[in-house]
Amino acid sequence: MIVKHGMNSGFSSLASSAVLRRQQFLIRSLRGYSDHTYQKRMEGMKCISGGASLEADSENVLRAIIPSLDPTGHKGQAGKIAVIGGCREYTGAPYFAAISALKIGADLSHVFCTEGAATVIKSYSPELIVHPILEESYSISNVDDEGRRYVSQKILAEFDKWMERFDCLVIGPGLGRDPFLLECVSKIMKHARQSNVPIVVDGDGLFLVTNSVDLVSGYPLAVLTPNVNEYKRLVEKVLGCDVNDQDTHGELLSLCKGIGGVTILRKGKCDLISDGEIVQSVGIYGSPRRCGGQGDILSGSVAVFLSWARQHMLATEGKPIISPQNPTVLGCIAASALVRKAASLAFEHKKSLEAICPAS
Numbered sequence: 001m002i003v004k005h006g007m008n009s010g011f012s013s014l015a016s017s018a019v020l021r022r023q024q025f026l027i028r029s030l031r032g033y034s035d036h037t038y039q040k041r042m043e044g045m046k047c048i049s050g051g052a053s054l055e056a057d058s059e060n061v062l063r064a065i066i067p068s069l070d071p072t073g074h075k076g077q078a079g080k081i082a083v084i085g086g087c088r089e090y091t092g093a094p095y096f097a098a099i100s101a102l103k104i105g106a107d108l109s110h111v112f113c114t115e116g117a118a119t120v121i122k123s124y125s126p127e128l129i130v131h132p133i134l135e136e137s138y139s140i141s142n143v144d145d146e147g148r149r150y151v152s153q154k155i156l157a158e159f160d161k162w163m164e165r166f167d168c169l170v171i172g173p174g175l176g177r178d179p180f181l182l183e184c185v186s187k188i189m190k191h192a193r194q195s196n197v198p199i200v201v202d203g204d205g206l207f208l209v210t211n212s213v214d215l216v217s218g219y220p221l222a223v224l225t226p227n228v229n230e231y232k233r234l235v236e237k238v239l240g241c242d243v244n245d246q247d248t249h250g251e252l253l254s255l256c257k258g259i260g261g262v263t264i265l266r267k268g269k270c271d272l273i274s275d276g277e278i279v280q281s282v283g284i285y286g287s288p289r290r291c292g293g294q295g296d297i298l299s300g301s302v303a304v305f306l307s308w309a310r311q312h313m314l315a316t317e318g319k320p321i322i323s324p325q326n327p328t329v330l331g332c333i334a335a336s337a338l339v340r341k342a343a344s345l346a347f348e349h350k351k352s353l354e355a356i357c358p359a360s
């Protein structure tokens with residue numbers, strides 16, 4: 001887990017582990033804000049809307065919400081995350097999301113995927129807990145309508161056994177677009193909502209939500225993390241128009257309000273984050289490489305930071321020491337800042353000599 005700056009020396013042995021050193025390095029790296037070169041680099045990146053800079057104070061957000069390591073803590077307190085995704089085509093995306101949750105500092109990370117994807121994902125890492133419960137249409141092609149209902153109920157029952165243990169679900173990385181599978185995932189989302197489990201919707205989860213906005217509308221514990229294409233489809237569906245690059249701020253506010261109370265993290269040259277009330281941007285210099293998988297890493301990271309921000313909110317009895325005060329927005333700011341900085345460091349390290357493996 002990332003260790004808070006200025007922790008007392010009782011944690012020094014823990015803090016000497018390689019993982020902690022690496023994570024502390026990331027935090028320290030974020031302090032480079034005042035660096036002149038960095039400032040110059042950032043000049044072209046700042047998101048200006050209506051003349052006002054919206055840049056979030058991400059370093060202080062990170063400091064505030066990252067939990068301290070506590071020797072009395074038990075496994076699970078730093079976060080239990082589940083990724084719902086992984087099908088015939090895609091096994092990388094759910095892996096990147098789930099392993100990122102662990103690397104950020106969550107204690108447990110699960111993946112719910114199809115049977116074929118499960119063996120592959122398990123072979124990437126023994127650290128992930130993989131549930132091969134989802135089915136695609138091809139695997140039940142000989143089954144009649146009643147049989148399909150049975151399979152669907154069985155999937156839901158299997159998922160429900162676990163659901164209330166999770167601090168956050170990530171729905172969509174590498175999910176695919178099979179109609180039967182998406183129908184089951186819709187039911188999973190409805191159950192998560194009834195149980196007030198936060199959800200991060202990404203990748204094909206956004207394809208599902210764009211076609212069934214009701215799944216998230218009016219749910220303040222939902223975060224959508226669209227890329228350029230996914231954002232365009234959402235705007236077209238919800239606002240009924242093309243993306244307006246002249247009023248990014250106003251459009252994002254309208255989109256959040258149009259869907260109803262969700263938080264949106266719009267990925268791009270600058271990441272823009274809004275809950276329909278405020279807009280914040282994270283323009284930390286990232287990587288010029290746009291290889292696949294970086295968004296998956298972000299969605300797993302948002303899940304962990306969102307959970308920590310909610311814990312922070314509880315610990316401060318609803319009076320957090322940081323603003324903005326919406327924990328889903330805080331989680332998005334922290335994740336965006338860390339992932340962009342990590343991308344920048346990875347590029348500095350590897351340059352273009354070899355392809356940047358997102359998980360490295």
Ligand SMILES: NC(=O)C1=CN([C@@H]2O[C@H](COP(=O)(O)OP(=O)(O)OC[C@H]3O[C@@H](n4cnc5c(N)ncnc54)[C@H](O)[C@@H]3O)[C@@H](O)[C@H]2O)[C@@H](O)CC1
Nearest residue numbers: 090091092093172173174175176203204228229230292293
């Ligand atoms: N290794 C893996 O398993 C990966 C799987 N992925 C999964 O693949 C599925 C589909 O996600 P996609 O992001 O490809 O779907 P999208 O529908 O967002 O993107 C589809 C197409 O849009 C193009 N595109 C991207 N940015 C663009 C831009 N700025 N302007 C114009 N065109 C642009 C891409 O080249 C791609 O051909 C999701 O489930 C996702 O999670 C991706 O996350 C990538 C990695």
Ligand SMILES: Nc1ncnc2c1ncn2[C@@H]1O[C@H](COP(=O)(O)OP(=O)(O)OP(=O)(O)O)[C@@H](O)[C@H]1O
Nearest residue numbers: 227267268269271286292293294295296298339340
């Ligand atoms: N033009 C850009 N310049 C710098 N960083 C960017 C740019 N576009 C996206 N990013 C960053 O890259 C990360 C992934 O965003 P991206 O738009 O590539 O997601 P994605 O298409 O969903 O990725 P994936 O391939 O994992 O599905 C985010 O952290 C985002 O801030």
Ligand SMILES: [Mg+2]
Nearest residue numbers: 203227295296
């Ligand atoms: Mg994506």
